[in-house]
Amino acid sequence: MAKAVASTSAPGAASGTHRIAPLWGTENYNMWRIQMEEILSDLDLYGYVNKTIIAPSKTVLKTKRNRKDDKGKPLPNYEYTATNNKYTKWVKADQKALSNIRLRVDRSVLNLIQGCTMSANAWNALATTYQVKGTVGLIDLQRKFFSHQMTDGKDIKEHIQRMRGWFQQINNISPGSCTEANWITTLIASLPDSWDLFSQS
Incomplete structure (x- = not known):
């Protein structure tokens, strides 16, 4: 399914x-x-x-300038920590x-x-x-790719996607180890007998 x-x-x-x-x-x-x-x-x-x-810093240092007291006398600048809007x-x-x-x-x-x-x-x-990695993973992928068989009644699109996924993963681990010719012949060989006419066309 x-x-x-x-x-x-x-x-x-x-x-x-x-x-x-x-x-x-x-x-x-x-x-x-x-x-x-x-x-x-x-x-x-x-x-x-x-x-x-x-990620930017969570906070930024800001400065309040031109401060004055209740009598209007200038106050020194005041530095404070504020939330960084960029963060x-x-x-x-x-x-x-x-x-x-x-x-x-x-x-x-x-x-x-x-x-x-x-x-x-x-x-x-x-x-x-x-993500499959290493020699053991490569061997397991190759086993699945070259031995998998589609059964009658299964969705062909899902089958092709699964096979293509294995094919791509094999080449991700070992580039060039599985050719397009391998892909075509293995895919055709994996189809059930009811697809013989398709395989021969």
């Missing part, structure tokens, strides 16, 4: 919606990450996630980024990041949990 599609009007968007399949695990993480990077970039929020937009705006934008991430993950995945208060923390937690 195909996964549900997350639909939401993204905060900060001028118009339109961004619809993508929610993140549910390792199998669709790579595709989800790419799509989320596009969404967050379109909303000018990706800099908060990858920490290229640094307040930064927090608001970062929360928009965090909200966009939370709204596009499965409920089971949401449990992992519900305690995160900053978008970068949530983003990194998802990467640590679902």
Whole structure:
């Protein structure tokens, strides 16, 4: 059964919606990450996630000048600490980024990041949990990619997305190790007998 599609009007968007399949695990993480990077970039929020937009200081030092006492005599300048408006705006934008991430993950995945208060923390937690790395991960992905078989009645679009996700993750770990020719032949070989006519065309 195909996964549900997350639909939401993204905060900060001028118009339109961004619809993508929610993140549910390792199998669709790579595709989800790419799509989320596009969404967050379109909303000018990706800099908060990858920490290229640094948080300003929470407070700023201000000075009161031209002070006078009750008799009108001049008083020395007075320095005080005030809330930094730039920090307040930064927090608001970062929360928009965090909200966009939370709204596009499965409920089971949401449990992992519900305690995160900053978008970068949530983003990194998802990467640590679902991004496949290392030799063991590569072998597991190759096993899934080359041996997976679609059963009759399953959604072909979901099957192709899953296979493509494995293909891209393999090449992310080991660039060039899986060619487009491998992709085409493996995809065709993974289709059930009822798709023989399609495979031969």
